[in-house]
Amino acid sequence: MRLYRAQFGFVNLDSANPCQIEAPRSERRCPAQSGQGEEERFGEGAASPNSQKQIARDRNPEEIASIKLAALCPCPLDLAWHDNRTSFFSCRKSRLKIHLRLHRLFAKAPSPVLEAVVGYAVKGDKRSGTVVRQMAHLYFSKEKAKPDPLEEKGEVYDLGEIRDRIKERYFPTVDVSIGWSARSRAKAFRCITFGSYDRHRNQVRINPLLDNADVPLFFLEFIVYHEMLHAVCPASIDARGAVRCHTPEFRRMEKQFAEYGQAKEWEKKSLQFFRRAHGRS
Numbered sequence: 001m002r003l004y005r006a007q008f009g010f011v012n013l014d015s016a017n018p019c020q021i022e023a024p025r026s027e028r029r030c031p032a033q034s035g036q037g038e039e040e041r042f043g044e045g046a047a048s049p050n051s052q053k054q055i056a057r058d059r060n061p062e063e064i065a066s067i068k069l070a071a072l073c074p075c076p077l078d079l080a081w082h083d084n085r086t087s088f089f090s091c092r093k094s095r096l097k098i099h100l101r102l103h104r105l106f107a108k109a110p111s112p113v114l115e116a117v118v119g120y121a122v123k124g125d126k127r128s129g130t131v132v133r134q135m136a137h138l139y140f141s142k143e144k145a146k147p148d149p150l151e152e153k154g155e156v157y158d159l160g161e162i163r164d165r166i167k168e169r170y171f172p173t174v175d176v177s178i179g180w181s182a183r184s185r186a187k188a189f190r191c192i193t194f195g196s197y198d199r200h201r202n203q204v205r206i207n208p209l210l211d212n213a214d215v216p217l218f219f220l221e222f223i224v225y226h227e228m229l230h231a232v233c234p235a236s237i238d239a240r241g242a243v244r245c246h247t248p249e250f251r252r253m254e255k256q257f258a259e260y261g262q263a264k265e266w267e268k269k270s271l272q273f274f275r276r277a278h279g280r281s
């Protein structure tokens, strides 16, 4: 839960910087222009249909997707695959090339998604951007990873105990791991992320700023409740392709927290509280 600004951890298309570039005509290999179908792009030279299938089987998904993307792209493509969830798509253009860094999730994406990846990289086309985002959202919602090894016990509060109380009272069937996140080096306090829910790891992380005897227990419990609620309420994608974590249903259920009013009141004052506590006014 971030004060003043909602966030969805791993959806980050900010680094994409689409702009139109022109490649020399001789270098254009867009299949739409050459009239070739997708299958033809796999078959080069005199290979038989069976040997084409064998070649496709011998290649790993990244290799196959790289070939498809290069064939779809109207100019030379410099492609790198990675596992970084925070920026699953980034694109930079030089005079003759598109430099694309892409999360491995796209290696097994169906052809319409790969077309969208190229469409977004080349033209910054909004509809393609939506497809790319939706693909990432679907992938990360399903993929599960081990939770990070985080400390539950703080100097003042024990998050494991708080999680168990909230679970017993509100979410008897929900199992999440929980822990204190790393201390932020940010000093400005323009906004504070009190907690987050990592769907990928099924893990709640709480800002260690809240491990403070002057922070009321009901507020910390509210933050834990809010993050656990994310495990119950699925995020949805709106018509513009933006991921909505705080849906109307989420907001309705959030109000069922017993000390909701008190917690929201404290939240309003919290920024000033932490600024004062850290010697800023």
Ligand SMILES: [Zn+2]
Residues within 6 Å of the ligand: 001, 002, 226, 227, 230, 245, 246
């Ligand atoms: Zn939230």
